[in-house]
Amino acid sequence: MAHDVRTAALAAREAADILALTTRAAKDAALVAMAGALVARTPEIVKANDEDVARGRVAGFSEALLDRLALTEARVGAIAAGLRQVAGLPDPVGEVVRGSTLPNGLELRQVRVPFGVVGIIYEARPNVTVDAAGLCLKSGNAALLRGSSSARSSNAALVEVLRDALAAQGLPADAVQLLDAESRESVHELMRARGLVDVLIPRGGADLIRTVVEGSTVPVIETGVGNCHIYVDADADLDMALRILLNAKTQRPSVCNAAESLLVHAAVAEEFLAKALPALADAGVTVHADPAVFAGAVAVTDEDFGTEYLSLDLSAAVVDSLDAAVRHIKVYGTGHSEAIITRSQAAARAFTARVDAAAVLVNASTRFTDGEEFGFGAEIGISTQKLHARGPMGLPELTSTKYVVTGDGHIR
Amino acid sequence: MAHDVRTAALAAREAADILALTTRAAKDAALVAMAGALVARTPEIVKANDEDVARGRVAGFSEALLDRLALTEARVGAIAAGLRQVAGLPDPVGEVVRGSTLPNGLELRQVRVPFGVVGIIYEARPNVTVDAAGLCLKSGNAALLRGSSSARSSNAALVEVLRDALAAQGLPADAVQLLDAESRESVHELMRARGLVDVLIPRGGADLIRTVVEGSTVPVIETGVGNCHIYVDADADLDMALRILLNAKTQRPSVCNAAESLLVHAAVAEEFLAKALPALADAGVTVHADPAVFAGAVAVTDEDFGTEYLSLDLSAAVVDSLDAAVRHIKVYGTGHSEAIITRSQAAARAFTARVDAAAVLVNASTRFTDGEEFGFGAEIGISTQKLHARGPMGLPELTSTKYVVTGDGHIR
Structure with a gap:
């Protein structure tokens, strides 16, 4: 494990120079070899993971957290399969994004190139270590990984x-280098390593992401905080709306594309809530809303509307119009995924045009905002910023470009 | 003029919401109307500019600087023509960047959308005020302009x-709003307006750009510092090399894509320098190099090799190999534009693959790295960072994207 970020970053730059010129065939062979090694050395990985789990148990981690931390033979196998899948994806490096011959005969090509060195700061789950390393390798980047101290033994073994x-x-x-997970200094140094590290991707809770975004001089891709809304329009198919709401809220409440807030048009509120409130209660969902309108709800606060619960909680409100829904989302949304349920073409068109988010969904669950679901094959995270990449990021989002200009003595 | 950045940014956000939904026809009509108004009101613009020029003269500005600051009827006409040209360019907003129907029938479209509010911090030349406002309008963005105090009367009039x-x-x-050019506070506030301003583009000297890049919590697109090299390979056509060197160094030395440094392969150094040194001297170029090799040169320092002169100065060195040239560029280059002069396909291929810069040119002058020359029709600046945009930035580089996902009740 590298204890000095600067030394690690310098070594990463050297490695990146080699990776940038490495062929797809060589990178894919390495990914397959990495997968094979993970399977072959599963016992030592599981043993290291046992230490993390034991430490977590002593530290009083919840069973859910312990489960996310745990590696079994089957899970290591799945992680290895992920690397083989990345090997099968197209190589983004070298792709000619655009090209033309200029009026003066100069040949212009814009070609994808790796960033160079990518720093990733992440929490808990050890599978991210391997996923991130694989995606960086395939896209020709050296990876500086700063994982969570709770997974330090697993990460070191992997x-x-x-x-x-x-x-x-x-x-x-x-x-592929792992930075010291026990010092906060390593995060700080990574954030100040401008010129050595080309881009920093924080993956984790809102606090981590805010710290990195505000303190980093290295360019950052902000990921993941999702206060996602389901807006049930006046023209919604209410059965469809309920199916989508339950799916978006309950299918996997701990992830960033789960729904956190429900907005219902006043014209259908009574009819919809008569069905939805019992169904939500059956599913174990606590509704935070005005109890006078939402029977059995916990009284809602302004803070609730701005909260990414990541649990079986849901804030909710009745709105008078699509316009009011858009304005509510503008105030409280995080620009991740926002859905409208409607049969009206005009409402769908207005909502998708006016809501400013990485993904705007019509008659579909917010849970679809995902690199795998979008067909990208793999995902390094979901960007909620507007610069460089927005939404699920696959391999092309881990690259920059370079213009190659060829002439035969051209001068101005 | 807006004296409070926060108030201006809030007003800009309101305007941006409207611009995002404004049709191309309406934006183009506004650009043409802006051009007409500039021409019609030229006298008041020139009068305001006279105040700036008079102040500059008192402050002891060089004639070159005063010339860059000055607006004449003809120059205002050229600025207006630039707006009409932008009106004629395709609208990037609404372009479907990619789209597919997923295996489950969900329709996925990635659509270009405006950033929202773009802040631009720039120096001296008042034409940038109009160019930036026009490009932002066409790309659906509200512009917060923080110009130089030396052009404050001209900018206010424009x-x-x-x-x-x-x-x-x-x-x-x-x-389109102009921020207070006389307070440094307005730059600082703009840099901290995260959430209100979507992207900040500094255009100007290295100090300004470093200040913004290091201090901003708003995402930044770094522009313009160009320590550009011409590498004359062992296999170069030496006459071509000299033509390109003279063009890149002397055609317009004050701009970022002018050459600042010459590297010559040892195998051709004697023959090339016998021609090049007198020609450079005739063109008024001061060469900073080892006087033992470069007859008549000023002794070079390490600092010279890292300097963007923006004047008729040129650092120079002999290198033993293409590899040494690449390593020199890696140490001293700023990732802007780097050129190789060679007849060798292998050398061209190695140089373009290994040099990490926004533009790598083969047998062509570095002066071609430019939005107009690349056929983009207009340019907001030249990005020297790897995130989001690299090289000349046209209208598409002033946009983000949004995924629009359409289903008919899709759940996971």
Whole structure:
């Protein structure tokens, strides 16, 4: 494990220079070798993970958190399968994004190139370590991984396996490096490593992301906080609306594309809530709303409307118009995923045009905002910023471009 | 002129909401009206500009600087023509960047949308005020302009004309706002207006850009510092190399894509320098290099190699190999534009693959790295960062995207 971020970043830059010129065939062979090594060395990975789980149990982690931390033989197998899947995806590097011959005969090509060194700061789940390393390798980037201290033994074991496999394939082991998870200093140093680290991707809770976004001089891609709304329009198919609401709220409440807030048009509120409130209660959902309108609800506060619960809680309100729904989302939304349920073409068109978010969904669950679901094959995170990438980020989002201009003595 | 950045940014957000939904026809009509108003009100613009020029003269500005600051009837006409040209360019907003129907029948479209509010911090030349306002309007963005205090009267007059024209066309005047150019506080506030301002583009000297890049919590697009190299390879056509070197260094030395440094392969150094040194001297170029090799040169320092002169100065060195040239550029380059002169396909391929810059040119002058030259029709600046945009930025680079996902009751 690298204890000095600057030393690690310098080594990563050297590795990145080699990766940028490495062929797809060599990168894919390394990904497959990494997958094979993970499977072959599963016992030592699970053993290291046992230490993390034991420490977590002593520290009083919830069963849900312990479950997210735990690695079994089957889970390591699934992580390895993810690497093989990345090997099968197209290589973004070298793609000619646009090209033309200029009037003076100069040939212009805009070509995808790797960023260079990508820093990733993330929490809890050890599978992110391997996913991120694989996506960075495929896109020609060296990865500096700063995981959570609660997964430090697992991450160290996983990274050792990956580095050994890289070296055995003749690629630089320093393409994947794990930074000290126990010092907060390593996060701070990573944030100030402008010129050494090309981009920083924080993945985790709102506090982590805010810290990185506000304190970093390295360019950041902001990810993941999702206060996602379901707006049930006056013209909604109410049965469809209920199916989508229950799916978006309850299918996996702990993720960023789960719904956190319900807005119902006044014209259909009574009819919809008569069905929806018992169904939500049956599903174990606590509704935070005006109890005078939402029978059995907990009284809602302004803070509720701005909260990403990541649990079986849902804020809710009745709105007088689509316009009021859009304005509510403008105030409280985080620009992740916003859905309208409607049969009206005009309402769908107005909502998709006016709501400013990474994804705007019509008659579909917010849970579809996801790299796998969108067909990207893999995902490094979901960007909620407007610069560079917005929404689920696949391999092309881990690259920059370079203009290559060819002439035969052209001057101005 | 807006004296309070926060108030201006809030007004800009309101304007941006309207601009995002404004049709291309309405935006183009406004651009043409703005151009007409600039021409019609040229006398008051020139009069305001006279005040800036008079103040500049008292402050002891060089004749070159005064010339860049000055507006004449012809120059105002050229600025207006620029707006008409932008009106003729395709509207990036609404372009479907990619789209597909997913296996489950969900329809996915990634659509270009405006950023929202764009802040631009720039120096000296008042034409930037109009160019930036026009490009922002066409791309559906509200512009917060923080110009140089030396051009404050000109900028105020220009922005008043633009705002009047917008209002007369039924568009919000607050789509174009000028911030207080005399307080440094306005730059600082703009840099901290995260959530109100979507992106900040500094245009100017290296100090300004570094200040913004390091201090801003608003996402920044770094522009323009160009320490550009011409590498004369062992296999170069030396006559071509000299033509390109002279063009890149002397055609317009004050701009970021002018060459600042010459690297010559040892195998051709003697022959090339015998021609090049007298030609550079004739063109008034001062060469900073090892006088033992470069007859008549001023002794070079490490600092020279890292300097963007923006004048008729040129640092120079002999290198033993293409590899040494690439390593030199890696140490001293700013990732703007780097050129190789060679007849060798292998050398061209190695140089373009290994040099990490916004533009890598083969047998062409670095002066071609430019939005107009690249056929983009207009340019808001040249990005030297890897995130979001790299190289000349046209209208599409002033936009983000949004995923629109349409289903008929899809749940996971």
